[in-house]
Amino acid sequence: MHSEPVFDNEADVIGKYQLEPAYWVERYADYLYSYTLARLNDEELARDLVQDAFLSALEKAEGFRGDSTEKTWLTAIIKYKIIDVYRKKSSLSAIKKLSEFNDSEDEFFDPELNHWKKEHWPEPLGVEENDPLHNKEFMSVLQKCMQKLPELWLSVFKMKHLDDEPTETICKELRVTSSNYWVIIHRAKVNLRSCLQKNWI
């Protein structure tokens, strides 16, 4: 005779939320796909990640505590997969040196006195007063400049400006030290601004 209580999966959940995997595709596939596409810009890869995320979510289902919605939980799973891709692409680009951007600041600043070299002086761009965020041409120049950034730099910016991740998280996930983090931000911004000026003025 069976004396142990029999729990079905759902009654066993501690928090108030439950998983209903049979409805995942209908409810979240498009959402997770858009979420991933916005971060990775690669349809094929985004589809793969959505599939991966669902399948690994099934395997982890027993660890679901029910203290967040299944949407939040699934998003967290795919987010880690996206960061994994950031990390892989970053190390790949470090080896291949895919970027045309300068990896040193000596291009811009005098190596001894540390002031701007004259040929790199930031100049007013002439759009500052005219609602530059709604100037499509100006925005597209920046976008083109961003596409040329090394993967690691771009990943830092995505985590920062798209997901508002705190510095600690970015450093930990992308495996950069905090001093290196400031170097990256600084270098990336100096290069980006310079690219914008070169291609706009």
Added chain:
Amino acid sequence: MKKELKTDLERIAYNCRKATLLIEKKQIVALSSREKMELKIHLTGCYICRVYEQQSILINSMMKKLFKEQPQDVKLDTAFKEDLKQRINEKIGDR
């Protein structure tokens, strides 16, 4: 003859490399009081870095906007979804 920077103040006044780093840092974390003072001294005398600061702030908001402007309602094709649904159902059935 190469210019020599003798006093701390002169070094801060010339150091655009550091000033621009502080400008970046300031947009993410609070600067220490020493850093604040150094940046203030530098910016008072350096028009170029003032231009940089203004543009750096602008570029951050442009980046935010560009990242968030990505299409929000892209959809997966039906065949892919059906296939995925089936795989999930098979897996549930296995358990």
